[in-house]
Amino acid sequence: MAEIVVNRYATALFEIAKEKGAMTKFKEEASAICEVLKNEPEYMNLLGHPSVIEAQKLELIEQAFTGRVSDEFVGLMGLIIKKSRTEYLIRILTQFIEMAKEDEGLIKATVTSAMPLTNQQLAQIKENLEQGTGKTIELDAQIDASLIGGLIVRVGDKVVDGSIKGQMDALKSQLNSLRLA
Template identity: 35%
Template sequence: MAKLVSKTYGDALFEVALEEDKLDQFLEEVKAVKAAIDENQDLFKLMSHPKVVKEEKIKVVEDIFSGKVSRELVGLIRMIVDKGHFEQIDSVFTYFIDEVKEYRNIGTAYVTSALELTDAQKSAIEKRLLETTKYVTFEMHYNVDAAIIGGLVIRIGDRVVDSSVRTKLADLTRELSKIQLKAGECAP
């Protein structure tokens, strides 16, 4: 359900942004509103509270955001509140941001390594990703996890390339187990 909500509202905002040639403006506004909500948990609690009536929530939205962001974005937030989906507003905004990135061929890559990578290694990874994907640029996120022992795990969207030593050892263990099972079956 949450995925449907984020897709429905995110797609609607994206289409309006394209139609009105306001993609950059809406992107900046969405990021600002998302940051404001993320930073103000009391606002989120108020807007999500079941005992606060919708009309009061809509008034809060208008008081906070009218005149600061476009009327289209205020209207979208009002609609989300009116339909009782405020809890999913973060996923709506994340979906919209992801759609804009996809439209502009900007990839987001999450790279996990066992050790901290040098700038040269990071540059080589990004260069290789640009050569092997449709993206023209990447937002790179690096993480160190000693548990992978060595190699890299790279995630772009729902695609994962796992060349970690941990995974290779697990695969080898699984293969050896199969061999042992087959050898055990053949014994008299």
């Protein structure tokens, strides 16, 4: 249910940005709003708190964002408050940002390794992914010592597991499924 709600609002915002030809502006504003909301958890708690009446929440949104971001964002946040979906606000904005980046030809990818990769290795991975997808890659590097060795690369919803741990898990699964004759 949550994914449906997040996707519906993010898609609506994306369509509005597309219609107005303001995708870059909307993406920047969504990023700024996300930063504010993430850095001010008390503010988010106040917006979601059941004892704070809706009118006060709407006034808080108006005071904080009117004149600083597009009216569409103020309206969206007001609608989210009226529909009691405040807990989805950051996820909605984050999904919109990802949709806007993808529309610009930018895809987020994550490479996870057992040890830190050099800048040269990261640049090579990024170049290979860009050649393979035909899009610009925003690469995020993470470290997970439990992988033992190798890499896990995530591009959008696709995952390539070339880690030793992944290979060992696959082998374990195969061995567990063997039946002795």
